[in-house]
Amino acid sequence: MKMIDDLIAAPPADPLQGGDAVFPQAEFTGRLARLRLAIQPLGADAVMLTGPENIFWACGRQTAGYFAFQALIVPLEGEPVLLVRQLETTGARASTWLRDIRAWQDGEDPARALAELVADLGIRRLAVERDGWFVSQSLGARISAALEGVDLCDGASVVEGLRAVKSPAELAAIRLAAGYAQAGLGAAIERCAAGVSENDLAAAMFSAAISAGSEAMAMEPLISSGPRSGVPHATWRRRVLLEGDPVFLELAASHDRYHAALMRSVWIGSPPAEARRMMDVALRALDAALASMRPGVPCSLPHDAAQAVIDDAGYAAAFRKRIGYSMGAAFAPDWGEGAILSLFSGVSRELEPGMVFHLPATLRAYGAFTVGASETVIVTRSGIEILSDLPRTLCIR
Missing domain, CATH: 3.90.230.10 (Creatinase/methionine aminopeptidase superfamily)
Structure with missing residues (x-):
């Protein structure tokens, strides 16, 4: 009876998950493991990626809508979390194997949504990309203000160093x-x-x-x-x-x-x-x-x-x-x-x-x-x- 109860209680599998992914899940699992090793010397609880190439490399997320703010947070322990515009959630589910995808709504400041996510994950020290093309100075300033109280350290070039050698x-x-x-x-x-x-x-x-x-x-x-x-x-x-x-x-x-x-x-x-x-x-x-x-x-x-x-x-x-x-x-x-x-x-x-x-x-x-x-x-x-x-x-x- 317990086995039947467990099956009933288990959430249904997402039929979209990974359906349009460019590589099998194991490819990204290996990349995330290497990324976690690379950020350990920074003393950070997690790294936040905002560049579309880096996010794609780490989880397979791709879209023509990367002009809208997106961020992938990879903690040292636990599941990575992707934050995207609400309109992009369906594509994010299809192109990645991620189980935790959050959204910000049109009309909402994505910096505030990001701060709420970081607080929810209990992150105290966050490594962030400094060289991304798709975070404007204005948005960057709002993110810094919204993350007041979180220790931000430089995570620039961490993913890039890993991307240089291809699988x-x-x-x-x-x-x-x-x-x-x-x-x-x-x-x-x-x-x-x-x-x-x-x-x-x-x-x-x-x-x-x-x-x-x-x-x-x-x-x-x-x-x-x-x-x-x-x-x-x-x-x-x-x-x-x-x-x-x-x-x-x-x-x-x-x-x-x-x-x-x-x-x-x-x-x-x-x-x-x-x-x-x-x-x-x-x-x-x-x-x-x-x-x-x-x-x-x-x-x-x-x-x-x-x-x-x-x-x-x-x-x-x-x-x-x-x-x-x-x-x-x-x-x-x-x-x-x-x-x-x-x-x-x-x-x-x-x-x-x-x-x-x-x-x-x-x-x-x-x-x-x-x-x-x-x-x-x-x-x-x-x-x-x-x-x-x-x-x-x-x-x-």
């Missing part, structure tokens, strides 16, 4: 994303011709990448032609390609929010000698960076290897940037994890198996043209795995 499940998603990116970029290259517009290239790129399997991209593709191709981060604006035009093409496609990027250069007709020379230097710089990558070397080494090639050729002023940045889970406005880890001078963290990087080797005649190529790579036990086999040479159309 096998994450790497599998990134490999799929790389295939989608190559499909999109290949289609855009094939569409390049005099008389075709930048919008036509964008349509071909989107269509092929999405048809191949890509989901929403965390940043729009970069498509520019003629003199506009010499402007960093320019996007398509209806310009019609002319004979003699350079064309710059770059995108990152996604699978379950995990991104892989790819960039190539095209020329309509015969490129000038200077563009050919710069392209040769860019490709040699990329080769040097890739050849230097293996576990145990600092993140500065690939950049320094590429920079040496560029400096020796006299094109330092045409570069002036890092050679690469980390890739992984991403939400707009950025497809990369460049705020987590860069391949750049002075970055001492060593490469580890499971790290993923995008290396765009570009040289620019600013306001005239850009040439170069990129690869997304996985660091392996012995070197790297390059996720594209698309030719890197300047494509003449």
